[in-house]
Amino acid sequence: xxxxxxxxxxxxxxxxxxxxxxxxxxxxxxxxxxxxxxxxxxxxxxxxxxxxxxxxxxxxxxxxxxxxxxxxxxxxxxxxxxxxxxxxxxxxxxxxxxxxxxxxxxxxxxxxxxxxxxxxxxxxxxxxxxxxxxxxxxxxxxxxxxxxxxxxxxxxxxxxxxxxxxxxxxxxxxxxxxxxxxxxxxxxxxxxxxxxxxxxxxxxxxxxxxxxxxxxxxxxxxxxxxxxxxxxxxxxxxxxxxxxxxxxxxxxxxxxxxxxxxxxxxxxxxxxxxxxxxxxxxxxxxxxxxxxxxxxxxxxxxxxxxxxx
Amino acid sequence: xxxxxxxxxxxxxxxxxxxxxxxxxxxxxxxxxxxxxxxxxxxxxxxxxxxxxxxxxxxxxxxxxxxxxxxxxxxxxxxxxxxxxxxxxxxxxxxxxxxxxxxxxxxxxxxxxxxxxxxxxxxxxxxxxxxxxxxxxxxxxxxxxxxxxxxxxxxxxxxxxxxxxxxxx
Numbered sequence: 214x215x216x217x218x219x220x221x222x223x224x225x226x227x228x229x230x231x232x233x234x235x236x237x238x239x240x241x242x243x244x245x246x247x248x249x250x251x252x253x254x255x256x257x258x259x260x261x262x263x264x265x266x267x268x269x270x271x272x273x274x275x276x277x278x279x280x281x282x283x284x285x286x287x288x289x290x291x292x293x294x295x296x297x298x299x300x301x302x303x304x305x306x307x308x309x310x311x312x313x314x315x316x317x318x319x320x321x322x323x324x325x326x327x328x329x330x331x332x333x334x335x336x337x338x339x340x341x342x343x344x345x346x347x348x349x350x351x352x353x354x355x356x357x358x359x360x361x362x363x364x365x366x367x368x369x370x371x372x373x374x375x376x377x378x379x380x381x382x383x384x385x386x387x388x389x390x391x392x393x394x395x396x397x398x399x400x401x402x403x404x405x406x407x408x409x410x411x412x413x414x415x416x417x418x419x420x421x422x423x424x425x426x427x428x429x430x431x432x433x434x435x436x437x438x439x440x441x442x443x444x445x446x447x448x449x450x451x452x453x454x455x456x457x458x459x460x461x462x463x464x465x466x467x468x469x470x471x472x473x474x475x476x477x478x479x480x481x482x483x484x485x486x487x488x489x490x491x492x493x494x495x496x497x498x499x500x501x502x503x504x505x506x507x508x509x510x511x512x513x514x515x516x517x518x519x520x521x522x
Numbered sequence: 523x524x525x526x527x528x529x530x531x532x533x534x535x536x537x538x539x540x541x542x543x544x545x546x547x548x549x550x551x552x553x554x555x556x557x558x559x560x561x562x563x564x565x566x567x568x569x570x571x572x573x574x575x576x577x578x579x580x581x582x583x584x585x586x587x588x589x590x591x592x593x594x595x596x597x598x599x600x601x602x603x604x605x606x607x608x609x610x611x612x613x614x615x616x617x618x619x620x621x622x623x624x625x626x627x628x629x630x631x632x633x634x635x636x637x638x639x640x641x642x643x644x645x646x647x648x649x650x651x652x653x654x655x656x657x658x659x660x661x662x663x664x665x666x667x668x669x670x671x672x673x674x675x676x677x678x679x680x681x682x683x684x685x686x687x688x689x690x691x
Binding site: 215216217218219220246247250251254263293320321322323324326327 | 540556557558560579580581582584587593594595596599600601603647650666668669670
């Protein structure tokens, strides 16, 4: 049962910001409601005012600037709309891999039809796929508040479970996703109950020399690699220490055909990523188990990333 | 319906209602709703359409699935005012002139339900699938329907019913 609240429907971000400033902690942004309304129904959160930002023109648009290679996703774009966005669909492999597939796997179709990308990131539920795979793109978020506009890395938005760095009167307006560098490929794998994954591991990698599908790649060197882990711990993280370990190594070294496919470097990177995930004990498994599985999935995601060339 | 309105008006005279002008199963419905009213309560308690069921109440089970402009949504967690200009379809709106919808007929022909509690949601989710993708393969059906949960029939017959309806369409 939802407690009564007053609904506000501003038509500009400025108006929304001033409403949030006026009501402070009594108000919350309503941007889809798939998670917020659940928490309000359970009585976990209580707001007297909801500010519906879906009525603000332009925030439901996905744009792509070819010159800068930047995808700009409005906060009120639904998961379904993002999955089917022509900008994503026409650059599925080259610029924005994984996004359509991962968005098409968020929760279930009803949640994807209503839930928004901005709402998802701001709610900061730890078991969120977008919060994890968007880290592979060095994603930034645009925030507007009474103090003006600021742009910060996505990695800095989330502080912990259900907690962001947003001030009471700040709104996340756009998500800025730089396209992959030429030759970079990626894979995002998740494990566990699909609506609340136990863990999600994403890897993107660029090999040198650049090779195409079917060519021998054992001797190719990892020129650039990104590792992101989500769902297992309080928030999704990039794992720079694991990335540094993998960069400069050959494919043969990381995915050897001999030695039962075991690579001490890859195993070490997996252990580092497992620790970095800060995995928690919960109904999805023990922290120790999840840490181990992060390592298993790091290796799988790396192999899949280079196989999707 | 009268009771719902009375309680809301005595408890909260200060909060204004939101005008809605939508169609439900092809019929125009004009009303004023409080912002916190869910589409499920609007359909069941205000309009008397009991086909959509409340079960998990958290968008996991799919028993409350209805279509809003052809998209499947969980009406338990979808605010009624959001549908203010939209076309809503519930299970009551599928049969035309006494003739069952092909999906309804196929669920019967394939014995794809026992208790029937999940069936309205199953059929509406399947309708939105077939409207987008008229001839899905089994994998596509299972992927799309994975958010609709059945606790007694099992999924094999449900998948077969959807495949059967796709052939008829």
